[in-house]
Amino acid sequence: MEIIKYKDLSNRDVEFTLDLLKRVLPELKKINNDEVYNFALRCKAMGVNPLIDVHNAKFGDAEQIIPIVKKDFYIKNANSSKDYAGFKAGVVVVSAKDEIIEREGTIVISGEELVGGWARLFTKERGEYYVSVSIEEYIGKTRAGAINSMWSSKPATMIRKVAISQVHREAFPDFTGTYSEEEITESEVIDADVVVIDDVDETQEDKTEVGKLDNSENVKKFEEKVKSKINIPVPNPEDVFN
Numbered sequence: 001m002e003i004i005k006y007k008d009l010s011n012r013d014v015e016f017t018l019d020l021l022k023r024v025l026p027e028l029k030k031i032n033n034d035e036v037y038n039f040a041l042r043c044k045a046m047g048v049n050p051l052i053d054v055h056n057a058k059f060g061d062a063e064q065i066i067p068i069v070k071k072d073f074y075i076k077n078a079n080s081s082k083d084y085a086g087f088k089a090g091v092v093v094v095s096a097k098d099e100i101i102e103r104e105g106t107i108v109i110s111g112e113e114l115v116g117g118w119a120r121l122f123t124k125e126r127g128e129y130y131v132s133v134s135i136e137e138y139i140g141k142t143r144a145g146a147i148n149s150m151w152s153s154k155p156a157t158m159i160r161k162v163a164i165s166q167v168h169r170e171a172f173p174d175f176t177g178t179y180s181e182e183e184i185t186e187s188e189v190i191d192a193d194v195v196v197i198d199d200v201d202e203t204q205e206d207k208t209e210v211g212k213l214d215n216s217e218n219v220k221k222f223e224e225k226v227k228s229k230i231n232i233p234v235p236n237p238e239d240v241f242n
Contacts, residue, residue: 004040009047009077009174016040016051024051031065039065046177048073055181069178071161074168078121081172085122089164091156092116092132102132106156117159119167129171135159138183158182 005015018036022028028036039057043050048067056068078084090104096111108114118132138159140151151158165180 004044006044007047008049008053010049010080012049012052014044014049014051021050025054025057027057028065035065039067042177043067047174048178056184067178068181068184071181073178074165074172074175074180077175078168078172083123083125085124087119087121087164087167089117089119089160089167091160092118106160108156114156114159117156117161117163119160119163121167121171123171126171129167131163131167131170133159133163133166138162140182140184 003015003017005013008014016024018033018040021040022036028039031039040050042048042065043054046067048054048069050067053069053073054067055070057065075087088104090102091106091108092115093101093103093108093112094115095101100115101112102118114135116132116134118130121129123129135155139155140148140158142148159182161180161182165183169175169178
């Protein structure tokens with residue numbers, strides 16, 4: 001059994017086997033091992049730690065498995081950049097007088113219609129980045145088509161988070177290829193009925209098995225196999241992470 005090793009965007013050591021990855025993200029059990037490997041290599045290429053940063057997974061437009069990162073992933077990693085200077089974000093509403101108003105925060109008063117969210121990110125050297133998003137495009141729904149509980153109870157908070165995620169991806173290309181929890185509806189994940197385990201307590205047997213395995217050659221062989229089968233490039237880990 002192979003071990004995948006690399007440094008994530010926060011320069012933390014990441015090390016896992018596919019079995020451990022499937023224990024942390026049980027929905028990956030719904031796909032075959034080649035697809036799980038592909039998902040692991042995508043995480044490696046992007047510097048994402050699937051054991052800590054990833055909440056779930058979805059199929060992308062090219063049938064690739066895309067990491068759905070946890071809500072603090074973008075801000076936490078952006079803060080490690082010396083160029084990052086913070087952000088502002090809020091909601092877009094239409095007033096009773098049909099005026100479009102961008103308001104910082106999440107307050108929507110009586111008589112206003114919430115139509116979207118916005119975010120502005122500041123950098124020290126590259127200027128500002130701005131995005132606005134429509135609530136109609138991102139409002140979360142269940143597989144039955146009903147608005148889910150979070151979007152029903154906190155729509156302003158959720159659409160603001162979508163805007164924050166998007167502006168951070170636009171400003172920091174390293175985040176490209178991921179989605180945030182708020183951007184994904186239940187119908188898009190591999191299996192929305194599976195309970196996601198955030199914290200895994202490895203047994204001594206798991207740790208011993210990991211310690212004995214040397215998979216560097218096997219991982220390289222599989223990376224070559226993946227390169228020949230999928231459309232996205234898989235970077236040489238020695239070039240990217242060393």
